[in-house]
Amino acid sequence: QVQLQQSGPGLVKPSQTLSLTCAISGDSVSSNSATWSWIRQSPSRGLEWLGRTYYRSKWYNDYAVSVKSRITINADTSKNQFSLQLNSVTPEDTAVYYCARAVLLGSWYTFDFWGQGTLVTVSS
Amino acid sequence: QSALTQPPSASGSPGQSVTISCTGTSSDVGAYNFVSWYQQHPGKAPKLMIYEVSKRPSGVPDRFSGSKSGNTASLTVSGLQAEDEADYYCSSYAGSNNYVAFGGGTKLTVL
Numbered sequence: 001q002v003q004l005q006q007s008g009p010g011l012v013k014p015s016q017t018l019s020l021t022c023a024i025s026g027d028s029v030s031s032n033s034a035t036w037s038w039i040r041q042s043p044s045r046g047l048e049w050l051g052r053t054y055y056r057s058k059w060y061n062d063y064a065v066s067v068k069s070r071i072t073i074n075a076d077t078s079k080n081q082f083s084l085q086l087n088s089v090t091p092e093d094t095a096v097y098y099c100a101r102a103v104l105l106g107s108w109y110t111f112d113f114w115g116q117g118t119l120v121t122v123s124s
Numbered sequence: 125q126s127a128l129t130q131p132p133s134a135s136g137s138p139g140q141s142v143t144i145s146c147t148g149t150s151s152d153v154g155a156y157n158f159v160s161w162y163q164q165h166p167g168k169a170p171k172l173m174i175y176e177v178s179k180r181p182s183g184v185p186d187r188f189s190g191s192k193s194g195n196t197a198s199l200t201v202s203g204l205q206a207e208d209e210a211d212y213y214c215s216s217y218a219g220s221n222n223y224v225a226f227g228g229g230t231k232l233t234v235l
Contacts, residue, residue, distance in 0.1 A: 047170075047226035062223060085152055098169060105178040106218055108158040114169035 002026035005101050006117035012093075012122050018086040022099030022115055029082055029109045030055045031076045035102045035109055038073060041117075042095035051064045052102070053082055070079075127225035128153065128214055135233040142222045144230045146197040146214030152225050154195035158217035161190055161199045164229075165210045174199060174211075201232070209234045 008020035019049045020038070027034060037056035041047050049105040051063035053073045063071050086093060102109035125172045129147040136142035146153065146161075153159060159177045162170035172181055174190040178198060197216070201208050214227040 046228045047215070049224045049226070053224075064223070105181070106179060108156075108176065110158075110160050110172060110175040111162075111174050111215075112181065112195075119167055120196070 002101060002113040004113055005011060005103065006097070006115040006118045008118055008120070010121060012120060012121055013124050014090055014122055015088055017084065017122055018084070018089050018093060018097075018122070020023065020084045020097055020099070020118055021079040021081055022080070022083070024101075025080075028077075029080050030077050031055075033055060034084045035101045036073075036075070037102060037111065039100055039111075039114075040095040041098065042084045042092075044092075045095070048095075049087075050084070054079055057086055089121050094122045112123070127218065129226035130212075130214060130227040130230045132152060132228070133231045133233065134198075135235055137235045138204050138206065140204050141200060142204060142232065143198050143200045144212055144214075144232065146199070146227045148197075148225065149193050150195060150217055152216040152218040153197050153221075154193065156217045157192065158166075159192060159197040160188065160215045161188075161197075162213045162215065163208075163210045164213065170213060171180045186224050207232050208232060 002023045005023045012018045024090040035052045037052040038050045051073045069089045073084045099115040101113045157177050161174040164170045177192045178190040189200045211229045213229045218225040
């Protein structure tokens with residue numbers, strides 16, 4: 001059974017960097033059949049996909065247009081985890097952040113396992 | 125504002141059926157058969173209920189079914205049970221730039 005365990009601070013000051021980590025058990029971050037995403041949820045924006053990392057002979061990253069200039073997602077194979085960094089945060093970035101695995105179900109990658117969620121509040 | 129439009133609420137009595145709609149555009153829901161539905165109980169992570177419009181992952185009761193017509197996808201829950209009360213979100217592949225779009229969620233109440 002795949003488990004995703006999130007960690008990171010719940011409070012970040014405006015203009016600083018939001019950093020979260022997602023530790024994977026039951027699968028490998030280097031898997032050739034999975035992708036690893038960050039998704040956030042807020043009352044104002046609903047569910048919003050932020051970006052993903054995945055390995056297919058080399059590492060790839062895709063980011064949502066809305067955060068592309070501020071986001072970095074990295075994989076750490078030694079710890080079997082991946083991380084999110086979101087720079088220059090504002091109160092609009094306050095949300096519950098989820099990490100999630102997507103695998104090929106049929107012809108498309110679908111999110112089948114999610115982390116427990118981390119409420120991140122941006123406030124001074 | 126979410127990319128896909130869902131009604132904010134839906135309700136039904138135990139044993140009844142309820143259908144939740146998810147309206148997108150010809151660039152997402154209408155263009156691809158890559159619509160998924162997620163169930164989310166309060167304080168919990170979303171759970172995959174339907175993928176590729178109408179397919180159920182192992183372990184999801186066959187009371188849950190999905191369909192699509194044009195730019196609108198639908199989730200039907202038949203034989204409503206108390207544990208079906210939750211928020212339901214749709215998602216769709218939205219092309220290489222946006223990758224995936226989500227709906228705003230529908231709160232299903234079992235009366």
